Amino acid sequence: xxxxxxxxxxxxxxxxxxxxxxxxxxxxxxxxxxxxxxxxxxxxxxxxxxxxxxxxxxxxxxxxxxxxxxxxxxxxxxxxxxxxxxxxxxxxxxxxxxxxxxxxxxxxxxxxxxxx
Amino acid sequence: xxxxxxxxxxxxxxxxxxxxxxxxxxxxxxxxxxxxxxxxxxxxxxxxxxxxxxxxxxxxxxxxxxxxxxxxxxxxxxxxxxxxxxxxxxxxxxxxxxxxxxxxxxxxxxxx
Numbered sequence: 405x406x407x408x409x410x411x412x413x414x415x416x417x418x419x420x421x422x423x424x425x426x427x428x429x430x431x432x433x434x435x436x437x438x439x440x441x442x443x444x445x446x447x448x449x450x451x452x453x454x455x456x457x458x459x460x461x462x463x464x465x466x467x468x469x470x471x472x473x474x475x476x477x478x479x480x481x482x483x484x485x486x487x488x489x490x491x492x493x494x495x496x497x498x499x500x501x502x503x504x505x506x507x508x509x510x511x512x513x514x515x516x517x518x519x520x
Numbered sequence: 521x522x523x524x525x526x527x528x529x530x531x532x533x534x535x536x537x538x539x540x541x542x543x544x545x546x547x548x549x550x551x552x553x554x555x556x557x558x559x560x561x562x563x564x565x566x567x568x569x570x571x572x573x574x575x576x577x578x579x580x581x582x583x584x585x586x587x588x589x590x591x592x593x594x595x596x597x598x599x600x601x602x603x604x605x606x607x608x609x610x611x612x613x614x615x616x617x618x619x620x621x622x623x624x625x626x627x628x629x630x631x632x
Contacts, residue, residue, distance in 0.1 A: 405566070435618065437618075437619075437620075439620075445624070446609065446622040446623060446624045446625055447564075447609070447611075447620070447622045448622075449619050449620065452619070462619075494561075496563055496564070498564075498620075500618050507551075507552065507613075507618055508554065508566055508569045509554060509566065509618065509620055510566055511556075511563045511564040511565075511566075512563055513562060513563040514561075514562065514563040516561065
């Protein structure tokens with residue numbers, strides 16, 4: 405498995421501000437993923453972050469709104485910029501690990517964001 | 521476009537019952553399928569991973585099956601316990617790099 409930590413675990417922010425979420429993994433991984441879970445909804449992929457290259461964003465998500473950094477193989481950040489109440493969600497990072505049954509994904513504990 | 525559906529959306533059962541949670545997907549060209557558990561306000565815990573070439577995986581009281589041709593997976597929970605109460609999510613990887621496409625989940629409540 406993988407041990408993944410996220411900071412902060414939760415935050416309450418004012419609209420128009422930005423929040424940077426950190427994701428730390430206990431060992432080196434090639435791909436890291438950022439997901440959003442809106443209230444009462446399932447998870448949606450925001451972007452995939454590979455070390456040394458720009459993140460790949462899914463349809464409906466743009467770099468100006470969700471800039472991502474991936475400075476090394478154990479760490480990534482997601483920034484939620486110019487926040488509005490619609491950005492209130494749980495943000496989760498995940499990593500992929502090869503195992504006996506294939507490439508399994510493991511998730512961090514999530515960051516619960518409330519925008520007022 | 522791949523879509524994942526989970527039935528039922530919610531389930532409430534007495535302790536000790538054997539349960540079946542269902543997951544279906546529209547495009548059978550999947551790389552793998554993963555079942556997760558999510559406790560309220562928490563992250564996801566991986567339960568089982570089934571590769572596209574496999575038919576089932578087992579872990580303790582959990583058994584997941586995969587019928588790729590019909591686009592279905594089931595998660596079987598034996599002898600349910602109150603500690604099994606959580607939301608169970610099914611997700612598939614298809615269409616290239618390892619992007620997980622999630623179902624909406626089944627919210628399970630097991631009462632003593």
